[in-house]
Amino acid sequence: MHILHGALIKMPRMIKRVLRSLLSRPATVRYPFVKPEPARGTRGGISFNMDRCDLCQDCERVCPSSSIKIYQDSGRIEYQPFRCIYCHICVRTCMQRAITPSEMVRGPAYEKSVDVYEVHR
Ligand code: SF4
Numbered sequence: 001m002h003i004l005h006g007a008l009i010k011m012p013r014m015i016k017r018v019l020r021s022l023l024s025r026p027a028t029v030r031y032p033f034v035k036p037e038p039a040r041g042t043r044g045g046i047s048f049n050m051d052r053c054d055l056c057q058d059c060e061r062v063c064p065s066s067s068i069k070i071y072q073d074s075g076r077i078e079y080q081p082f083r084c085i086y087c088h089i090c091v092r093t094c095m096q097r098a099i100t101p102s103e104m105v106r107g108p109a110y111e112k113s114v115d116v117y118e119v120h121r
Pocket residue numbers: 048052053054055056057058059060070093094095096097098099
């Protein structure tokens with residue numbers, strides 16, 4: 001009896017909250033049909049500026065997930081976004097400021113693609 005009395009007292013407040021939720025915008029988005037904007041400062045994927053890169057291999061050496069391969073002879077960089085853990089250690093390490101960080105992360109995919117960058121000769 002005591003419990004029922006407590007529930008009846010709370011009922012108007014509950015109904016008010018339910019109605020407010022029904023009439024307000026949803027708190028979530030319909031992913032994957034709608035992609036949410038990343039929060040400001042999110043660490044995402046990287047890209048390489050080959051006009052600045054001197055192929056020193058520092059980024060390859062510090063990458064904890066071995067996501068970067070530098071081929072000095074052919075002037076080529078391979079970046080594996082599906083291995084990358086978005087730590088941005090490479091960004092902080094690159095003396096040439098040749099690595100541009102982004103706030104976007106790769107969505108799920110069937111194929112683990114590799115990004116290829118080549119020095120303009
Ligand atoms: S991106 Fe930066 S750290 Fe990596 S090879 Fe090029 S210059 Fe060196």
